[in-house]
Amino acid sequence: MPEPLSFQSFFLLLRDRWKTFVLVGGVAALLAAVFSGPTFVKPRFRSSAIVYPVNLTSYSQETRSDQLLQLLESNSIRDSLIKLHHLPEHYEIDTTQAPGLFYLYNEFTDHVTISKTRYESVQIEIEDEDPRTAQRMVLDLLDQGDKLARRLQREKSEEVLSIADQEMRLSKRKLDSVEVRLDTLRHQTGLLNYDAQTGEVTRGYMRMLASGSGAAGRDEAKALLKALGDRGGEFRALSDLANAYRGIFIDRQNAYEKALTDVRKDLTYTNVVVYPEMPDKKVYPIRWLIVVIATAAAVFLAFVLLVIREQRR
Numbered sequence: 001m002p003e004p005l006s007f008q009s010f011f012l013l014l015r016d017r018w019k020t021f022v023l024v025g026g027v028a029a030l031l032a033a034v035f036s037g038p039t040f041v042k043p044r045f046r047s048s049a050i051v052y053p054v055n056l057t058s059y060s061q062e063t064r065s066d067q068l069l070q071l072l073e074s075n076s077i078r079d080s081l082i083k084l085h086h087l088p089e090h091y092e093i094d095t096t097q098a099p100g101l102f103y104l105y106n107e108f109t110d111h112v113t114i115s116k117t118r119y120e121s122v123q124i125e126i127e128d129e130d131p132r133t134a135q136r137m138v139l140d141l142l143d144q145g146d147k148l149a150r151r152l153q154r155e156k157s158e159e160v161l162s163i164a165d166q167e168m169r170l171s172k173r174k175l176d177s178v179e180v181r182l183d184t185l186r187h188q189t190g191l192l193n194y195d196a197q198t199g200e201v202t203r204g205y206m207r208m209l210a211s212g213s214g215a216a217g218r219d220e221a222k223a224l225l226k227a228l229g230d231r232g233g234e235f236r237a238l239s240d241l242a243n244a245y246r247g248i249f250i251d252r253q254n255a256y257e258k259a260l261t262d263v264r265k266d267l268t269y270t271n272v273v274v275y276p277e278m279p280d281k282k283v284y285p286i287r288w289l290i291v292v293i294a295t296a297a298a299v300f301l302a303f304v305l306l307v308i309r310e311q312r313r
């Protein structure tokens with residue numbers, strides 16, 4: 001019948017077989033050190049940046065940092081970085097056959113980390129075997145984020161610009177139609193300003209009658225008074241309408257120019273707080289940690305096997 005396990009038996013096993021454990025631990029440490037070297041595991045370098053969002057228009061209840069996070073994690077930016085840095089060749093993945101794209105996107109996600117900090121900023125960390133590539137990818141990701149935000153904003157601004165242009169053209173046509181009719185009345189009747197001319201012509205005509213001036217002057221004043229009586233109402237109504245349409249046209253023109261400015265403006269959408277630098281120290285693999293874990297696992301496995309062997313005896 002096998003003896004029950006106890007700490008004393010474990011201690012005796014360690015005392016009697018310590019050379020075995022030392023040998024196993026030494027071999028495991030040596031193998032872990034060799035296989036975690038650059039020959040088998042290529043080291044990675046990390047470049048990072050911390051940015052604050054600016055000039056972004058909120059679409060819902062999300063914060064600007066959440067919006068920037070969504071923009072930077074978009075698949076269009078991912079595909080742009082893949083194309084700019086030739087990542088299928090860089091990661092040695094064949095994307096011409098399935099599931100090549102799946103492996104490529106997983107590799108990209110493994111190398112690129114985008115997260116929000118507790119200070120409502122966005123942190124970007126990119127790891128790569130080439131430190132210069134890691135830095136350039138961070139810079140290009142920020143640049144592509146600006147381009148995407150600018151494109152989305154311009155698409156909305158162009159819609160507003162199109163509507164503003166239509167409204168401005170419509171108000172201009174209305175104003176022009178009224179002005180054409182006013183010009184016709186001016187040429188036919190000599191009316192220029194209804195309110196001013198009514199008072200002046202009436203006083204002038206009365207003075208001519210009182211002084212007995214020439215018949216030609218009285219006839220001209222009388223004709224102008226008749227025009228004021230016959231067409232004055234229409235002329236005044238059209239003048240008021242023209243003033244109203246002119247004000248509307250000016251408002252529409254201002255809205256159009258504002259929308260045009262929004263379309264043409266070239267903004268950036270991030271303030272870089274921590275600029276991405278080219279790293280000179282690898283972050284992966286952590287060889288000492290690999291050696292420690294491998295050695296501990298090997299020694300523990302050897303201990304378990306020896307305990308089982310002793311129990312069987």
